[in-house]
Amino acid sequence: MEKSSLERQDLNEEVRRIWDRNAEWWDDRIGDGNRFQCQLIEPATERLLEIQPGSVVLDVACGAGRFGRRMAELGAHVVAIDLSRRFIERAVARTPEHLRNIEYHVVDATDASALRALGAGRFDGAVATMALMDMAAIEPLFSALPTLLKPGGWFVFSLMHPCFQTPEASRFAVSTEREGEFEVRNGVQVSQYLTPRAWKGVGILGQPEPHYYFHRPLHLLLGCGFRHGFAVDGLEEPGLPPGAEDGRYLRWDHLPEIPPILVVRMRLCARPAGDGGGATEKR
Numbered sequence: 001m002e003k004s005s006l007e008r009q010d011l012n013e014e015v016r017r018i019w020d021r022n023a024e025w026w027d028d029r030i031g032d033g034n035r036f037q038c039q040l041i042e043p044a045t046e047r048l049l050e051i052q053p054g055s056v057v058l059d060v061a062c063g064a065g066r067f068g069r070r071m072a073e074l075g076a077h078v079v080a081i082d083l084s085r086r087f088i089e090r091a092v093a094r095t096p097e098h099l100r101n102i103e104y105h106v107v108d109a110t111d112a113s114a115l116r117a118l119g120a121g122r123f124d125g126a127v128a129t130m131a132l133m134d135m136a137a138i139e140p141l142f143s144a145l146p147t148l149l150k151p152g153g154w155f156v157f158s159l160m161h162p163c164f165q166t167p168e169a170s171r172f173a174v175s176t177e178r179e180g181e182f183e184v185r186n187g188v189q190v191s192q193y194l195t196p197r198a199w200k201g202v203g204i205l206g207q208p209e210p211h212y213y214f215h216r217p218l219h220l221l222l223g224c225g226f227r228h229g230f231a232v233d234g235l236e237e238p239g240l241p242p243g244a245e246d247g248r249y250l251r252w253d254h255l256p257e258i259p260p261i262l263v264v265r266m267r268l269c270a271r272p273a274g275d276g277g278g279a280t281e282k283r
């Protein structure tokens with residue numbers, strides 16, 4: 001994933017085009033909440049949030065704004081941004097009159113100066129639900145957050161678990177006979193992890209067009225935060241409880257021991273370490 005800024009711009013335009021194309025279909029399918037959002041992503045993210053009435057929170061890559069509206073209901077003033085104009089239009093359309101404490105903007109989170117223009121020292125915290133793995137670069141975001149956040153500010157993000165949802169990861173079921181009984185074990189087989197990589201896939205079966213995923217191993221993902229003065233002070237790996245077997249294919253509720261998502265809270269606790277703070281995602 002080493003890209004010149006020109007190559008990155010092209011890729012980002014492609015990312016924007018695909019999300020604009022998928023936005024309405026995506027929101028029609030999951031805008032009112034699915035099992036992943038309601039049972040895994042939102043409860044874990046809410047446990048890690050520190051929203052007080054009047055907190056100012058940046059919602060990065062907000063999509064159609066479902067979680068931003070939840071934070072506004074909890075009393076936050078929310079500034080919600082997304083690369084896709086279509087998603088922002090959906091978010092505005094879905095926002096009821098009484099939620100006046102949300103503003104929406106089309107902003108590319110890979111553009112550090114556009115991010116900084118949202119306001120130095122303005123935010124108590126930032127959130128990005130299920131989005132960092134969809135962003136062509138995360139270094140600009142982590143480099144802008146220390147300017148945007150108040151001292152001690154937090155950044156809570158969820159993403160596809162980088163250890164178990166890697167490019168070409170396969171889910172398997174094996175049946176073993178033990179003393180006349182058949183035991184079935186389900187699992188995930190991972191053959192690529194360390195090398196960052198862009199790949200295309202589907203988040204929801206049937207979506208109009210596959211979208212880009214950007215795989216980053218944990219040392220690059222978290223290292224990016226460490227380099228910009230963040231430390232991890234909260235982490236959850238929720239798994240789906242076993243669900244009804246439908247026999248069609250191996251779904252995540254057949255894998256209750258494998259967490260499909262990772263939710264992390266990082267806190268701004270030091271001055272950025274400059275170039276010496278760990279492995280770098282070169283851009």
Ligand SMILES: C[S@@+](CC[C@H](N)C(=O)[O-])C[C@H]1O[C@@H](n2cnc3c(N)ncnc32)[C@H](O)[C@@H]1O
Nearest residue numbers: 019061062063082083084108109110129131135
């Ligand atoms: C899977 S959706 C998640 C949306 C929302 N946070 C949610 O949880 O429903 C990923 C989002 O990332 C946005 N995105 C991708 N690259 C982005 C970028 N560079 N800047 C801002 N948003 C971006 C997409 O437009 C899309 O809305």
